[in-house]
Amino acid sequence: MSIGQLINLARKDVINLVPYRSARNESNQVGIHLDANENPFVSSSGFNRYPEPQPVSLLQKLGALYGVSEPQLLITRGSDEAIDLLIRVFCQANQDGILITPPTYGMYSVSASIQGAFIESAPLLSREFVLDVDAIIKQWQPTIKLIFLCSPNNPTGNILDVDAVLGLCEYFCDKALIVIDEAYIEFSTSKSLTRFLNQFPNLVILRTLSKAYGLAGVRCGSVLAHPEIIALLRKIIAPYPIPTPVLQVVLDALSETNDERIKFQIKSIQIQREELRTFLQNHASVKYVYASEANFLLVAVDSPKQWMEVCRDHGIVIRDRSNIPGLSNCVRITIGTPEGNKTLQEVLRHV
Numbered sequence: 499m500s501i502g503q504l505i506n507l508a509r510k511d512v513i514n515l516v517p518y519r520s521a522r523n524e525s526n527q528v529g530i531h532l533d534a535n536e537n538p539f540v541s542s543s544g545f546n547r548y549p550e551p552q553p554v555s556l557l558q559k560l561g562a563l564y565g566v567s568e569p570q571l572l573i574t575r576g577s578d579e580a581i582d583l584l585i586r587v588f589c590q591a592n593q594d595g596i597l598i599t600p601p602t603y604g605m606y607s608v609s610a611s612i613q614g615a616f617i618e619s620a621p622l623l624s625r626e627f628v629l630d631v632d633a634i635i636k637q638w639q640p641t642i643k644l645i646f647l648c649s650p651n652n653p654t655g656n657i658l659d660v661d662a663v664l665g666l667c668e669y670f671c672d673k674a675l676i677v678i679d680e681a682y683i684e685f686s687t688s689k690s691l692t693r694f695l696n697q698f699p700n701l702v703i704l705r706t707l708s709k710a711y712g713l714a715g716v717r718c719g720s721v722l723a724h725p726e727i728i729a730l731l732r733k734i735i736a737p738y739p740i741p742t743p744v745l746q747v748v749l750d751a752l753s754e755t756n757d758e759r760i761k762f763q764i765k766s767i768q769i770q771r772e773e774l775r776t777f778l779q780n781h782a783s784v785k786y787v788y789a790s791e792a793n794f795l796l797v798a799v800d801s802p803k804q805w806m807e808v809c810r811d812h813g814i815v816i817r818d819r820s821n822i823p824g825l826s827n828c829v830r831i832t833i834g835t836p837e838g839n840k841t842l843q844e845v846l847r848h849v
């Protein structure tokens with residue numbers, strides 16, 4: 499399968515689009531800048547200039563972090579923007595669609611609906627929430643351009659079987675892009691599928707700094723994919739998606755001095771997750787604690803309503819997921835600090 503054929507899966511109007519070229523795209527030369535209608539007086543914050551569209555320093559940093567070359571990387575405002583860009587590039591409104599494997603992250607279908615793309619489903623097989631490969635193949639039709647898989651999956655927490663995912667990459671190599679959302683991969687013992695990008699040009703990986711890196715507030719995600727797919731996404735992304743303060747915060751946060759701190763936090767969350775699991779498994783009103791390789795646990799309980807109320811009355815917010823098909827009686831609990839988890843356990847003794 500040539501990359502040219504894969505690119506042809508994209509909307510024709512995007513393929514033919516002449517993208518907006520911002521002043522900073524045209525020239526980033528050092529000198530007196532009179533090309534972008536900016537205020538020439540340096541403000542006290544130093545933000546009078548537009549930022550680089552894709553800051554080279556951040557591309558280098560994230561490229562090294564994720565193990566990809568710069569042309570394989572697009573920096574986005576969180577992975578939510580990445581999901582939206584992919585759907586807008588590949589799905590023609592009222593014609594194309596996406597395939598999802600529910601229960602899964604809600605933004606795939608929300609972004610698809612906004613774009614006027616249809617949504618086909620091949621539900622994960624409970625109780626382990628494994629991929630139903632046969633159903634995915636059966637549900638697929640040529641107008642389905644993107645297959646979204648989430649691993650570890652939100653809200654179930656489990657990692658998807660690597661062989662099943664790679665089998666899908668192979669099967670759909672000339673038919674659809676396989677988008678793996680790895681928002682929670684740092685909490686897992688499994689490795690990112692980035693190492694398969696060169697083998698499968700239809701593989702797209704989403705990463706984010708919102709979870710393990712503790713930067714949900716700065717909005718910084720990444721798409722890792724074949725350079726020609728990245729080039730297509732770059733055509734439609736807003737001219738200056740990465741604000742200068744975000745760049746500064748992210749570069750600081752990814753400095754070597756922070757590396758140990760992030761590793762320590764991930765370890766702490768993993769330990770707390772298993773401690774909370776043990777507590778919950780011994781709790782009288784817990785029916786089942788699902789396997790999780792993420793920073794949360796999905797728990798089936800006797801009465802989600804009561805769990806929500808007791809937690810709320812003690813100032814703790816957990817998430818009721820019981821109205822999602824396949825998740826009746828389930829609540830999702832994010833792993834907090836050791837102190838927060840201790841308080842949670844004390845509170846849950848009241849249920």
Ligand SMILES: Cc1ncc(COP(=O)(O)O)c(C=O)c1O
Binds near residue numbers: 575603648714717
């Ligand atoms: C699976 C998954 N993907 C993506 C996102 C969005 O991440 P970001 O903050 O990078 O937009 C979330 C947020 O909860 C998520 O759970």
